[in-house]
Amino acid sequence: xxxxxxxxxxxxxxxxxxxxxxxxxxxxxxxxxxxxxxxxxxxxxxxxxxxxxxxxxxxxxxxxxxxxxxxxxxxxxxxxxxxxxxxxxxxxxxxxxxxxxxxxxxxxxxxxxxxxxxxxxxxxxxxxxxxxxxxxxxxxxxxxxxxxxxxxxxxxxxxxxxxxxxxxxxxxxxxxxxxxxxxxxxxxxxxxxxxxxxxxxxxxxxxxxxxxxxxxxxxxxxxxxxxxxxxxxxxxxxxxxxxxxxxxxxxxxxxxxxxxxxxxxxxxxxxxxxxxxxxxxxxxxxxxxxxxxxxxxxxxxxxxxxxxxxxxxxxxxxxxxxxxxxxxxxxxxxxxxxxxxxxxxxxxxxxxxxxxxxxxxxxxxxxxxxxxxxxxxxxxxxxxxxxxxxxxxxxxxxxxxxxxxxxxxxxxxxxxxxxxxxxxxxxxxxxxxxxxxxxxxxxxxxxxxxxxxxxxxxxxxxxxxxxxxxxxxxxxxxxxxxxxxxxxxxxxxxxxxxxxxxxxxxxxxxxxxxxxxxxxxxxxxxxxxxxxxxxxxxxxxxxxxxxxxxxxxxxxxxxxxxxxxxxxxxxxxxxxxxxxxxxxxxxxxxxxxxxxxxxxxxxxxxxxxxxxxxxxxxxxxxxxxxxxxxxxxxxxxxxxxxxxxxxxxxxxxxxxxxxxxxxxxxxxxxxxxxxxxxxxxxxxxxxxxxxxxxxxxxxxxxxxxxx
DNA sequence: GACCTGCTGCGGCTTG
Numbered sequence: 029x030x031x032x033x034x035x036x037x038x039x040x041x042x043x044x045x046x047x048x049x050x051x052x053x054x055x056x057x058x059x060x061x062x063x064x065x066x067x068x069x070x071x072x073x074x075x076x077x078x079x080x081x082x083x084x085x086x087x088x089x090x091x092x093x094x095x096x097x098x099x100x101x102x103x104x105x106x107x108x109x110x111x112x113x114x115x116x117x118x119x120x121x122x123x124x125x126x127x128x129x130x131x132x133x134x135x136x137x138x139x140x141x142x143x144x145x146x147x148x149x150x151x152x153x154x155x156x157x158x159x160x161x162x163x164x165x166x167x168x169x170x171x172x173x174x175x176x177x178x179x180x181x182x183x184x185x186x187x188x189x190x191x192x193x194x195x196x197x198x199x200x201x202x203x204x205x206x207x208x209x210x211x212x213x214x215x216x217x218x219x220x221x222x223x224x225x226x227x228x229x230x231x232x233x234x235x236x237x238x239x240x241x242x243x244x245x246x247x248x249x250x251x252x253x254x255x256x257x258x259x260x261x262x263x264x265x266x267x268x269x270x271x272x273x274x275x276x277x278x279x280x281x282x283x284x285x286x287x288x289x290x291x292x293x294x295x296x297x298x299x300x301x302x303x304x305x306x307x308x309x310x311x312x313x314x315x316x317x318x319x320x321x322x323x324x325x326x327x328x329x330x331x332x333x334x335x336x337x338x339x340x341x342x343x344x345x346x347x348x349x350x351x352x353x354x355x356x357x358x359x360x361x362x363x364x365x366x367x368x369x370x371x372x373x374x375x376x377x378x379x380x381x382x383x384x385x386x387x388x389x390x391x392x393x394x395x396x397x398x399x400x401x402x403x404x405x406x407x408x409x410x411x412x413x414x415x416x417x418x419x420x421x422x423x424x425x426x427x428x429x430x431x432x433x434x435x436x437x438x439x440x441x442x443x444x445x446x447x448x449x450x451x452x453x454x455x456x457x458x459x460x461x462x463x464x465x466x467x468x469x470x471x472x473x474x475x476x477x478x479x480x481x482x483x484x485x486x487x488x489x490x491x492x493x494x495x496x497x498x499x500x501x502x503x504x505x506x507x508x509x510x511x512x513x514x515x516x517x518x519x520x521x522x523x524x525x526x527x528x529x530x531x532x533x534x535x536x537x538x539x540x541x542x543x544x545x546x547x548x549x550x551x552x553x554x555x556x557x558x559x560x561x562x563x564x565x566x567x568x569x570x571x572x573x574x575x576x577x578x579x580x581x582x583x584x585x586x587x588x589x590x591x592x593x594x595x596x597x598x599x600x601x602x603x604x605x606x607x608x609x610x611x612x613x614x615x616x617x618x619x620x621x622x623x624x625x626x627x628x629x630x631x632x633x634x635x636x637x638x639x640x641x642x643x644x645x646x647x648x649x650x651x652x653x654x655x656x657x658x659x660x661x662x663x664x665x666x667x668x669x670x671x672x673x674x675x676x677x678x679x680x681x682x683x684x685x686x687x688x689x690x691x692x693x694x695x696x697x698x699x700x701x702x703x704x705x706x707x708x709x710x711x712x713x714x715x716x717x718x719x720x721x722x723x724x725x726x727x728x729x730x731x732x733x734x735x
Numbered sequence: 736g737a738c739c740t741g742c743t744g745c746g747g748c749t750t751g
Contacts, residue, residue: 343739
């Protein structure tokens, strides 16, 4: 393979003293150099995917003619900054210019590129959106000669609104260079290759190159039952002893818990004069502090450290290799587990090390299920987008802004040929455009659609370029230096103490006008409160939990208390006599209380809850064990579910009544509120609920009674 | 108790 590469690239490899090419690199070189087909490169973390894409692309592309030749698209600014150094290093062998283009990148360098377009461009989807909408003339000048579009961490776009937007942007780029650019997608965690291929818009000519080799994982499972809001002290002490001499990432699943873990570990360390390198890293920590932590982790070789973090440290940002990954209570998805495990054992021949703590039996069971699925190489498929009317509406505004004016037929031609919207029909676009005209987001002059009076505010706001929502928050400052931010809550009051950035603070001033809170150091205080929605657990994980629950086999890696907790939970359920894992579901009858364990994913349960509400049946739902508790059930469960199915033919009427009563149901969608009401209903049905799988569950479920 | 992601144009100021 080496000989196929161009001389400067071969020199790069010699200078790096690579003894051999990784399997994914060899395969990618062969494929990319021999064809112009789109490719998806799927291979575990730290397997050299970036080079797998760029070595052959840089060998093949002729950079002498003007114009940007390669676009690299990343979901994160931090990843662009990281990859910039690697790619620039590579490109220095070819005298090719690399330019960063995102909201925090240098404007003068952007302007230089527009004056004299060439080389490789690293950019975010939102920056592409902004360029297409605001300065289409720049986009034409820059992208007329693009040969390759590399999409990093492509799984982070799949199954998400941001992915539909990216698809649409790729479709809008096509006419600028007569569609001659090939797409190369990179990821370590793709569960559904068919869906990954749809990103390119040409599934038939998209090939997947897959390196299935996996790292061995060394797993230890511990159990410390928690009765209250805080983590048990014996868990914290054990965690301290296990991690004090190592470089570790700790994933406690919430920002609030990150603070708790970082502060408590630091206190334990202080007491015995241990190292001071305890940090917390999540979205509410100020950017500069986060960057400091990342740089510390990457460049420090001498000292052990512990970073309590959320999914901010899950994607490909390079913080080097850690000795161990700690997970406190279960992950919500296998994809997330794979990414987190990939942060340790990155060196050749090294194992990944995972230390897991459960604080309740269901979290232990969920982890065992996830590890089981992980061993099989399973990654949950993402829900394919169906009728994304909200993103369509956003892209309609973007198209009209990009074109300045266009008639309906031109708009329809563009939407119709856009692979993000293959399931949208002309009459649907007509309805939505008519509604946009009625609400003054669009206007029609001489048969031409233009942005309307109220639309101007929307498309000219800096909030226009994203398809996801963000909550307003207060800035937290110490001596005018920003530490982080928090959403306003009753917790934020003068003289209250709280944790942030692994330190404890006392609030001394609140400026509501400027949304600023001043703090000074303190020695004791509470965990911060953040508002958020948990993740979505896939039905496959819940089904596997049932399987592990009724199995006899003792899973490996558990300590004695964990084993005992599993034995206990298995004993509780041994009386049910589950025979068919797919259909049988336990129902516990105790006095007048009925508890149904569905072992279904979050979306199916959410849909079942919708039915129960509509039937005026009172219940409580518990996400951790996926169960519904009924305290005054007057009919038996099969009758109830039969009635639920009878609601289906009138679904729209029920949903629209719900929406009228509670418009915040649409809060999950940033652009949904601008849709006509009947399309808002469709959006709820397609994106928020899962009627297909809920109905299938109702039809096949067989209640296994236990008293 | 429950994750994350991104951003323009322009006016006005400071600094070399």
